[in-house]
Amino acid sequence: MAVASALFAVLALALPLVAQAEVLSLSNLEWTLKNQNGSIAIPAQVPSQAHLDLLRAGVITEPLLGINEFTQRWIVDDNWTYTADLSSILKKESKSEKTLLVFYGLDTIANITVAGHPVAWVNNQFRQYVYDVSDLLAAPSSHDTNLTVAFESAWLYGLNVTSRPDAEWVHGDIFEYPTVRQWTRKVQSDYGWDWGPAFVPTGIYKPGYLVTLPTVTSDQTSSEPASHPLLVSSSSPVFIEESSLEVSKVGQTPIELPNESAPWLLNVTLFVRSAVAIHSPSIVISIPELKITSPALHVSSVPADTSAPTRLQATFTIPEGVPRRWFPANLGTPKLYNITTSLHFSSDAHTPSVAFTTQTGFRTITLVQAPYSEADVRERGITPGDQWHFNVNGRAFFSSGTNIIPYDPFYARTTSEQVRWVLESAVLSGQNMLRVWGGGTYQPSDELTGGYDFYSACDELGIFAWSELIFSDALYPINSFLLESIEPEIRQNVRRINKHPSNVQWAGGNEIEGIVIGINQTQANGTHYLDEFQYLFGEFLHAIVSEESSSVAYTDCSTTSGVLSLDPYVIRYNNKTSGFIYGNSERYNYDASQAFNYSTYPVSRFVNEFGFHSQPSFFSWEEVLENPEDFSFNSTVVASRDHHPPAGGLAFPNPNSNQGQAQMTAAVQAWLPTPGTSDSNQTFAQWCWSTQVFQALNMVSEIAWYRRGAGLGENNLGSLVWQLNDIWQGTSWSSVEYSGRWKALHYAMTRAYSPVVVYPFWTPENQTLEVLVSSDRWEAVKGEAQLTWYDWEGHELQSSKKSFTVPTLNNSVVFNQSGLDKILPKGKKVEDVFMFMNVTSNVEGKTVISESVFTPISLANATLVDPEIHVTRGKDLTFTLSAKGGVGAWTWLDHPAGTVGYFLDTAKNIPANGFYLIPGSDRTVRFIPNAELSKVLSPSPDDFVVRSLWNNTHL
Template sequence: MKTLSYILLLARAAVSQNVIDLGNKNWTLTGPNITVPGSAPSQAHLDLFAAGVIGDPLYGENDTELLWVQRSNWTYSTVISNLGQTEDFSTWLIFDGLDTFASIEFCNQFIGNTDNQFRQWYFDVTDIARSCKDEPKLSLNFGSATKIVKEIAENGDPLLNSADGAPTEEFCCKEYMRKEQSDFGWDWAPKIAPAGIWQPARVVQLDSASPVYVRNALIDIFRKGQMNNIPPDQSQPWIFNVSLDYLGTLPRESSLHVFLDDARGKFILDRPLENTYQSTNTIEGSITIDPKLVDLWWPIGLGSQPLYKATIKILHGEKTISEINRRVGFRTVVLNLLPVTEEQQAQGIAPGSNFHFEVNGHEFYAKGSNLVPPDVFWPRVNETKIRNLFEAVVVGNQNMLRVWSSGAYLPSWIYDIADEMGIFLWSEFEFSDAEYPANSSYLAQYEEEATYQVRRVNHHPSLALWVGGNELEQIMLSYFFDPESPGTLLREYEHIFLELLIGAVYSNTKSIGYIPSSTYNGFLSLNFSSTMPQLPRYHNTSGPGYIYADTDTYNYDASQAFNLSSYPIGRFATEFGFISMPSVYSWKQAIPYDQLFMSSDMVIHHNRHYPFGGPANATDRELSVLGLEEMTAAVQNCAWCWTTQVFQADYYTSELAFYRRGSGMPQRNLGSLYWQLEDLWAAPTWSSIEPDGRWKVLFYRAKDIFQPVIGHSFYNSTTGDLEAWVMSDLWSPVSGTAKLSWMDWSGKPLSGSNKPISKTIPFTVGAINSTRVFKTNLLRDYIDLDFSNSLLRVDISGDGVTPNESQKKTYEHISFFHPESLGKAKIQDPKIRVSHFAGAHNFRVEAKGGVAAWVWLDHPLGVQGYFSDNGFWLARGKQECPIYSQERLDKRRMGGGCSS
């Protein structure tokens, strides 16, 4: 029990610290013959747009028309009028992010240069502030990143890949900058290359009463004895480790104290930290916490997300000289890459190594997608946008997002939202699809950046993993690997990603694992005392029957889209996909009305997938001509956009189901993250959510296939083999029935000899597993079957228990299979009827005349909302009741319906 005297003692907090938020200052942006009001955080494009100097940078061809903006220098300036002037004050400038190449002056004196968007910059300006006779003016001059890196590349390493990017409409040389790589263009993004004060900034003044300011904080919560990349002993107590980075002068014999309260404010503990250690500008300490005092944090669908407020105080004697608050959770998460055990092999799992996540000692199926930057301009990414996006993820039955590298590190408040919602964030250092310079100056930048980011976000329970970068090992093994004679590029890769970055993780945290690349064949051994703790496997495998890695595969041959043998077999699917067009509603916001046709200059301009300026794949070429010549331009565009979205959704459904089936096969696939979650501008891309938040057909179908218990049909058109499977990601067996109903397109049951008959089949599927419930051969067993007029509906109903719950519930799922493509099928008019019931946002959809494929309900431009289901199939006489929401998504409310 806390005594009153001790409460009063700790209440004596310092009050003299002067922190000035530079976001509240009046800024001016100055460029070539232009002066407009500025702001912070912001970027030059945004302030020019707000002032009416330029149009929307993402509209039409403005990304090209406005190249002059990124090729110019821009200066942000403001006057800091409320500085303390006493000799006792020390004064610091702190910038949490500057994009990217900036020269800083204060009181007309040079302060320093910056060249890294991804680190915190801080400057001691005490002497300048004390001697400043003029008004205390702060100015930051930002240079053109495209010009600067091109000049650096001209004198750079000739081995590095610095192609000019012309075929994919990208700026060159991005590997030479520590700036968001997709700012220079990507195959789903424009080339904008913004500049400015993109993160919060402040002035901090310290005095003898408040001599330190905590600029960054590491909180590491792990099980006693836990080591990176190894599943910990769940019976051990929690270790709560704190390490604070500070500015100023910390008095000797200072100490640390932690207060822990739950989300309701209930007291959990207050304790002085033990083993306190003070080094240059860092103080750290730790305590052991009884597991009975706290509840475990779980990802969504596997349990609750209890969070705790941790207050850390730096004390000197009886006085609080600084304090921070962080919201934390208690969980362990490991990407298990250890060898497959004999016990696992006895269960039918192929030998090799594992590649799956475990949370609190339980393996689970990772369901999700890849998160790209939500906007070209990070300063306008706000809480509403991210909450809407993440709430869609939760409603979409996803529990993990891969935060793709070559965007930017997510700000802490986005991790906060993920903590609340139970979304694991696979996080990557910002390196992608390139070879990077490895001279001493770059290595120092990488280390500073990585150390800052690891320490900044480590307290978030949603943090699942650190990864060195995107597809790096795959590139090395494909183009630069020679085991007999390792080259310079391989050695530089190893130095950056297998020594430096892993060191930044392992030296700061024990709670989070690391892998050097999103595509990774794993390690042969793990040695924490080595400069290369993970000895990479590379091609050192034990034979064709062994499985080691995750998969990252794209196949743009539309004729192979539903060929199961074209899908890769691996432990985990990190990337895969196919592009589609955004809806006509997104196009209307992005290009003029007279450009709303499929081959318009501006539609082609927004296509950044190679080959630049042409259809991105065989499917688009086919869809761009078939039947569209008979339509008006506007109808053509709608039909084209819609058809590409249906194809994309059908393809992803097939591949996602394939990976989920793999949970019960020798590959033991335990994760699938499709590419990509969302868009940042209107363009043909792989996204499932459009720039304004509108769900594509894909997102609805991914939501369906990511349900805990599903049924799906798998067909080999070459052999005629047809199988129906049930898949479950629950942690205990599910038992129920699979009802197989054969019908024609009119909705009538198939009848007669040599026709498949409807049947009901009992099943039991194991924990995180799959089981086959039906198998036949349509070519052999049903030679008279008219494929063009045959359909199979599979209804699954099974009883199971949600993880960390005790109550059984019934899981239901419906899927359809058609052996002939829809283009050749004898589709009939289903005579769809739509009506309201029980309120304006509840709709009843009925098929009166036949089976309805890909039923789609739409909402007009300007209306933000979602249906509980969409893009679904209906049998004749059946009905679906989608609920439409214009508010923040509530999974309980959105789960309803009257499907039958």
């Protein structure tokens, strides 16, 4: 954001190519923030939110500290007004200019005034707003020279709206600020969720600008295209309010498999406000790298009207085979091209024009939902029903990934560096898809309009983004007021995201289909709510998305039963045939005794949510706990940051947190040595880490099960763990902590999402062990598996090898045996041994090594031996770990506080931590720091410490 502000400061001074043309960032103005009664008046910033300005002014301490979520609730109950003086701009205002006020995000309920004149009342956080304020600036009212944005508390507004006699009461929710979020177009988790706080922030949270356009045209034309549509206004009488670039195949629709040999179709749509009339405009599309330029594509005339935009659309075809295709990073190269769009003011290419560059990729992405054929059922052994998976460039693939939530309770302080690290972490762990959860926010495309970058980074890094409209876990009241607000919201965001090859689909919302099916079955007026859901998600939203995008599919809900028909669009709901499989699934089971019971796992085509919660590391707790007595697993402050299950109201501490704490406790006690040492801080640290180890064990088991399903009747082709990132330092389902530190789960996913993996499927009921090698490659994979039994002292007991071939997206069994007497080494007990599995395979000319461990009994009952781990510290933060005693189960190296990065296995060149350290088999890892996020840039090697499960009960 600082980069964007500096850029516009320079632009405003140095780049006007026509008289007075200017783009002024609102961040360059001097802002003040006041509360309702004026008792607080402080300097403010834009973009920002009230909490952040209060923090900078010293009125409050860091909101994430201690129990500030509770003590700072007074901020939610007040109204906050942002004001900036426009005197300097008023002095320069000319009748020969038009001035536009542009907001890319206002959170949420606000009155806008300029120079004492009312401009608008707004109520949607997810929309951009543009107003022609030329006349208002020319005639200030009562010497008022201010730009004022007066925000009303979204919480109080919601209470007011829901108290109206005509307010329809629909399914409520259980979060801290309940029952109002359905009536406000705002980040739904701002009101609380089971993994985060409830701050209900407010403010000008995204960038805003004053754009001045001359009413005369210059003969000058910039020789270089602008890097962003917004920047063309620095040199022309034209403001490009919106732009959409969609790449698809000729004839492609979201409901059919595209013709992969058809030409590519580039569809450019511009929404233009112009201070001058453009009578015969044309658009030229070019791809410099390919030396391709379209002819002048004539579009409709543009009036001299800055009060509303004019839509311009042009299409251009490119032969198949000319551009290289974009692939996710784990399946190919995410190739991107710069597309230059030039808007000429006439059909003559030598007349004035504006141009900008958009980066995009050429790919087809399809959500396949057609029924499986009788031949599939008969010949492939597919369980009958509908397909539910994605094809990229005409080929089915396994979606390996996680779900993302907001990166911070306060959007305005999220940075591109923070987000990029999370995305890079996902790619490093083998993921190819992230689901953008529908209770958060529409992720942005760039810093200039969104404050930080998400989708462009996904494009570059090669990771898919499953997009959702912002509706979550509630039934929404259907009225003209809501529909009029959300229609431009949806259109603006779909158009913006069209250009991103990383986008795979639009889901109507999060988990609502299942809610309405349940209400329809249990409430007397359930059909009323079902009808409303059908209208909003089955008709209204579907129509909008389909009108704005032809390259990606729309589904009514994140977790869905699928469809009866795609054309017309008919949701299946409960119209199912017994024994058939439809749609996708999710799984949450907090009974730790069932964590590894495969009969409780869904047999599904695609699993888009599954998870178990854990604590953040001791290092994260150090960032927010203020007193020594807080550093305890069940201390009041620690428990207050466990929102699972949510409080259901404003009671504090969360009266239900004991349930979530008990679930984690039971899981650790059942499956790992129970932490307990004479050092209270170590005990707390081991408890936190042990919850992460269990989480990793549980999630890897499920990932393996779903990958196994790719080769079975369900043909499961998707596994998205809940969740990737954290919004604060507290109990959550994340694999990456708020600071960017990787949890045990993230390193475990690096193993579980490897192209070729080995996993032991143990069924204790019949004492059957099946070791399976799974591959997500598009070609058959050959390799060798080595299965070795050890005792906990590290002695090798027996070993075997087996060659294998895994077909495309399938499995190969390398071991299958029943009966412990036949499985275990002769004369050994279950508590005394474990099997170490190692697989080496050749994938696309590269050697891929995968490992896994089978323990025939819970590690809580294993006869662990002191591993006596020795650490040799080398150059460049390289560490060699050696077990001088027994086996180090879940050997874990911690990097010090203030550092962000990951450990790389120098032999395998993959991230590694939380491994079994066997005597005689040393491991060497190197810490790869993230210099942009690390506060400590030159950590001492002595500050890196090692632990294992042995340390749960020993210092």
